[in-house]
Structures are given as C-alpha cells and as structure tokens.
Amino acid sequence: MKKWKCLICGYIHTGDEPPEKCPVCGAPKSQFIDVTEPETPAPKPAPPATPETQQADDSSAVSAPTAAAKTVKPEPVSPFKNSRYRWLFEMMTKYHGHPISVHIPNGLLPVTILFLFLSALFTIKGMATAATYNLGVVALSMPLVLFLGWVDWQNRFNGAITDIFIAKIACGIIVTVTAWFLFIWLLVNPAVVTTPHPSRVAFFLINLIMLGAASIAGWYGGKLVFRD
Numbered sequence: 523m524k525k526w527k528c529l530i531c532g533y534i535h536t537g538d539e540p541p542e543k544c545p546v547c548g549a550p551k552s553q554f555i556d557v558t559e560p561e562t563p564a565p566k567p568a569p570p571a572t573p574e575t576q577q578a579d580d581s582s583a584v585s586a587p588t589a590a591a592k593t594v595k596p597e598p599v600s601p602f603k604n605s606r607y608r609w610l611f612e613m614m615t616k617y618h619g620h621p622i623s624v625h626i627p628n629g630l631l632p633v634t635i636l637f638l639f640l641s642a643l644f645t646i647k648g649m650a651t652a653a654t655y656n657l658g659v660v661a662l663s664m665p666l667v668l669f670l671g672w673v674d675w676q677n678r679f680n681g682a683i684t685d686i687f688i689a690k691i692a693c694g695i696i697v698t699v700t701a702w703f704l705f706i707w708l709l710v711n712p713a714v715v716t717t718p719h720p721s722r723v724a725f726f727l728i729n730l731i732m733l734g735a736a737s738i739a740g741w742y743g744g745k746l747v748f749r750d
C-alpha cells in the first residue's frame with residue numbers, strides 16, 4: 523500500500539490512491555504527494571570482476587539517469603519569510619500562541635452563559651454582573667485570538683482555503699461580533715437578563731449562537747491538532 527502526505531496539514535493516508543479530500547483539513551486530492559518508501563531488494567552476489575566489467579560498471583554509474591529519483595513537492599513556505607518581524611511570527615507559532623489564547627474565550631463562554639441563565643431563573647443580579655465582566659474579557663481577547671489564528675494559519679497551513687478553514691474563520695468572526703454586541707447590550711441595559719421581556723429571548727438566542735460558533739471552531743481546531 524502506498525502512503526500519501528497532505529501538504530497542508532501533514533496527514534498521512536495509506537492506500538492505492540490519495541483521498542478525494544483530506545479528512546483533517548479538507549485539502550483536495552491534488553495536495554497529496556506520494557511518500558511511499560521504495561522497497562530495496564536483497565543484493566545479488568556479484569560475478570567476479572574483470573577489467574572489462576569494471577570499466578562498464580564505472581561508465582554506467584556515471585551515466586545513470588537521475589530522473590528516476592522520486593520528485594517530492596516542496597513543503598509550503600511561510601509568507602513571513604521576507605518580513606522584518608519574521609522571528610516574532612515564528613515564535614508565535616513555535617510556542618503555540620493561538621491554542622493558548624483560544625482557551626480564554628473557550629473557558630469563559632460556558633461559565634458566562636451558565637451565569638446568565640441562573641441569573642434569569644433565580645433573579646440573581648450578582649451572577650448577571652459576573653457574566654458581564656466575563657463577557658467583557660472574552661470580547662477583549664477575541665482580536666488577539668483571531669490575529670494569532672491568522673498567523674498560525676499562514677505558518678502551519680500556508681493560508682490554504684478549504685471548507686474547514688473557512689468554517690473556523692467564520693466562527694471566529696461570529697464569536698467576536700456577538701461577544702462585543704452582547705457585552706455592550708449588558709452595559710447599556712443590564713436588566714435584560716432578569717426582566718421578562720420579548721428582547722430577553724433574542725438576547726439568550728444570540729448567546730447560544732455565540733457558544734455554538736465557539737464550539738464548532740474548537741472542534742475543527744481539535745481535528746487539525748490531533749489529525750483525527
């Protein structure tokens with residue numbers, strides 16, 4: 523069986539042909555290269571050397587064609603190669619800046635929405651206040667999360683445009699916009715959580731959309747990290 527490597531995410535596929543689409547990053551079939559290691563047959567005993575055979579062997583070794591060697595497509599090159607801040611972008615990727623920063627919204631959003639629902643059910647204003655502060659941290663952190671995600675996308679995946687990366691970018695934008703919108707809404711009208719009103723339904727619906735977008739982005743991120 524042959525082995526095929528995805529040039530975008532490094533996934534290795536085993537089979538006679540590469541998959542139509544990479545199961546990890548969604549790259550098309552054209553982004554796979556054959557990395558199968560050639561089998562080395564057992565050496566046959568060589569006949570006794572004579573001056574004539576020795577001269578023929580030397581001649582064939584010199585004129586042996588090099589085209590038979592497997593041509594491997596080069597790995598993607600970082601777009602920051604010629605940037606004066608190249609070292610900074612490489613450090614962001616090397617030390618996993620995006621996975622670290624994304625833990626801020628992923629950790630705070632479930633707690634924020636839990637506090638909002640508990641505040642609405644039991645009319646606890648303190649929980650609504652705590653949720654507002656948490657949501658503010660999420661909103662402030664999202665521009666950094668998006669920037670580091672963009673750097674990671676360029677360095678690790680050469681800015682490949684696939685369904686998975688489009689979904690992650692869209693979800694990141696949705697989380698950023700909704701977090702800022704809900705944070706400002708709570709600052710202007712904190713009573714929206716505890717006061718029965720038709721707008722409260724829309725408020726909590728937007729919260730669920732924000733949480734869903736963050737979950738989808740995290741799920742696709744897990745696929746890229748664990749190659750599964």
